[in-house]
Amino acid sequence: MTLRQLKKETRVLPRAFFDRPAEAVARDLLGTVLVRRANGATLAGRIVETEAYLGQGDRAAHSARGVTERTRVIFGPPARAYVYLIYGMHYCLNLVAEPEGTAGCVLLRALEPLCGVDEMRRLRPKARRDRDLASGPAKLTQALGVTLDDYGRDVLRGDLTVRAFHYPTMHKTAIGPRIGINESRELPLRFHIADNEHVSVR
């Protein structure tokens, strides 16, 4: 898909979209498009897998132990980026949900590349196939060049935005337990597009 087509067929999601329960935001983000400007190029991918992290009763969430230097953005206004370093070497990107003062965010786990695939390959040379480019939370940040510099960034304008198609785009949503956590395993907070080649775990 060309960038021109994308801009014509989509609009930037408003803050009200994110000012809702994290579960609803995670589900509704499926099928929308994450757009990134990096190194003079514009990269975009369809969001095909997300996970919700809640404010209360979710012991797997980073926000479960209250406000810290790292987690403060999760408690702030919606539609901001929460980026963190995991295992000392990878970054993960979340979008903050819920009204200001309430914790909640959505981990972006996988994209289906739509625009700027050449630049994504430069940023992520280890990817062999297109479906290796962003089929995992840290692969996604590598492919888009997202780092701690993006911590707290507003996603309504600027170099990182989310856009939805004007026309309805149908898909079947699959729901299950989140990946790679030990606490609150039983909560069905992982959402992905069923039968999509680009999700992290198939």
Next chain:
DNA sequence: CCGCGGATCTTCT
């Protein structure tokens, strides 16, 4: 295709 272990460092106990 599958399972295993190493890399590497911030955060919280």
Next chain:
DNA sequence: GAAGATCCGCGGA
């Protein structure tokens, strides 16, 4: 001092 919202390369089937 240990665990962690992960990825990759290796070896074997």
